[in-house]
Amino acid sequence: MPTNLPPEAHDAERRYKEANTPKEKITYLEEYISAIPKHKGTDRLRADLRKKLSRLKTAESQAKKKGSRQDSSFHISREGDGQVMVTGLTNVGKSSLVSQLTNANPKIFEASFTTWSPTPGMMEYENINIQLIDTPPLNKDYVNPELYEMIKKCDVILLMVSLKADPFRQLEVAVKLLEEHRIAPIRLKEKYKREDRMIFIPFLVLANKCDDQSMEEDFEIFGELLDDNWPSLPISASTGYNLEKLKQIVFKKLNVIRIYSKPHGKEPDLTAPFVLKAGGTVEDFAGKVHRDFLKTLKTAHIWGKDVFDGQLVAKDHVLNDGDIVELCV
Ligand SMILES: Nc1nc2c(ncn2[C@@H]2O[C@H](COP(=O)(O)OP(=O)(O)OP(=O)(O)O)[C@@H](O)[C@H]2O)c(=O)[nH]1
Ligand SMILES: [Mg+2]
Numbered sequence: 001m002p003t004n005l006p007p008e009a010h011d012a013e014r015r016y017k018e019a020n021t022p023k024e025k026i027t028y029l030e031e032y033i034s035a036i037p038k039h040k041g042t043d044r045l046r047a048d049l050r051k052k053l054s055r056l057k058t059a060e061s062q063a064k065k066k067g068s069r070q071d072s073s074f075h076i077s078r079e080g081d082g083q084v085m086v087t088g089l090t091n092v093g094k095s096s097l098v099s100q101l102t103n104a105n106p107k108i109f110e111a112s113f114t115t116w117s118p119t120p121g122m123m124e125y126e127n128i129n130i131q132l133i134d135t136p137p138l139n140k141d142y143v144n145p146e147l148y149e150m151i152k153k154c155d156v157i158l159l160m161v162s163l164k165a166d167p168f169r170q171l172e173v174a175v176k177l178l179e180e181h182r183i184a185p186i187r188l189k190e191k192y193k194r195e196d197r198m199i200f201i202p203f204l205v206l207a208n209k210c211d212d213q214s215m216e217e218d219f220e221i222f223g224e225l226l227d228d229n230w231p232s233l234p235i236s237a238s239t240g241y242n243l244e245k246l247k248q249i250v251f252k253k254l255n256v257i258r259i260y261s262k263p264h265g266k267e268p269d270l271t272a273p274f275v276l277k278a279g280g281t282v283e284d285f286a287g288k289v290h291r292d293f294l295k296t297l298k299t300a301h302i303w304g305k306d307v308f309d310g311q312l313v314a315k316d317h318v319l320n321d322g323d324i325v326e327l328c329v
Contacts, residue, residue: 005042009035022060029053073117074146080122080129081275082254085151087178088160089170090137093208095119096237097160098134101247106134113137118150125247127271128258138177148181152199156253157183158246160206163218163234167207168225188228202253203231210234210241257321259285262303268324276319283315286327296329 012035016028033049036042086094090113095106102121107114119134133154136147151157159174161167178184184192185203192198205226207219219234226232233249235242257280258273274288282300286293301310304323312328319325 005036011035022056022063026053026056026060029056072146074144074150076118076120076133076150078131079120080131081256082128082156082250083131083133083154084123084156084158084250084254085133085135085154086158086160087135087138087151088174088206090114090139091165092137092160092162092170093237094137094160095134097158097206097208097235098132100237100240100243102132104132104134113139118147123247123250125251127273128251128256128275130247130250130254138174140173140177145181148178148183151178151181152183152201154201156250157185157201157203158206158250159203160208161222162209163207163215163222164209167218167222171205171226171230185230187231202255204246204249204253205230205232206246207232207234208237211236211239257319257323259319260322260324261285261289262301262324262326264326278321280319281315282313282317282319282325282327285319285325286315289327293327293329297327299328301326301328 009032012028012032016025016032019025019028029049029052033046033053036046036049038046086098088094091111095108095115098104098106098119098121099108101123104119104121106119106121115134115136117136121132121134123130123132133150135151136144138147157178159171159178161170161174179198182196182198184198184200186200187203189198189200207222210216210219215236216234223232231249233242233246235246237243255278256275257278258275259280260268260270260273262268274285276284276288282302283294283297286297286300297315299315300313300317302313302317302319302323302325303309303311305320307313307323310326
């Protein structure tokens, strides 16, 4: 270091060296650099210190980004074989439904605006697990961008309305809010232009609080008002009405297939399927079982739909839900 530095530069240097946190280090290093007089003799020193400062700042901003992502309750990691968002306006019964169908226990209350952060839960359907997420209500007066970002990443949207409170109006408001945040039903893809940059997701409208016969009539009236052929189902989170049917529809909308692995000379484990996107091939399945199979896979024997038992097929053979596969490597 040049010896002709003023005392304030030496002080700042000492504070910088003694600093414990990256934030303090940045502050004192900035002070140190600005206390160094600018002339030819200090060019090299100033350049080195500026490099150090830029490295410290990059590390600090990366740590911040990582921290905020992990801290946010809206950053929910995917678990299970599909992710389904339960959304809608307030008080329609979103938390009640997630609590009925999963192991989660979100707060349920008769007054509006009970839920402020999302809660994931796992729903069992036959032999697979589907992640359901209870969400804060969609609301035009209070917009939380993180909520919409989270919704954009799911596989299926369950859009809930309450048959006890103008369901048609609720649907209109909810659909508009989602659309304003570039989320639309995959069915209506044709309606939008490329530059709209929409995210298309399969939707199902759930008309909740259909507790008895009289509410069933209200559902019919609601159904007649719907345009765009919204797929909809009357349910009751209170009585459990149609919840089994709901699970079946969710499974269909996930558009996945369950494939069972058969080790050579052994029986397949029918309780533990590998889950693939519909249209998946023998090769896709092999990659799920183990990455190494991708290199060594030659053919496969399969049992299931559209094949005879143990039929030998090529790597690009498209699988069906329920197929049993023995990989030949
Ligand atoms: N009659 C009837 N009431 C229901 C049904 N499902 C939910 N409720 C009631 O509706 C009220 C609101 O239910 P929540 O599950 O808290 O509604 P939410 O959509 O999560 O509400 P927010 O968190 O405010 O968005 C509660 O009093 C529930 O008991 C149902 O199927 N039938
Ligand atoms: Mg709620």
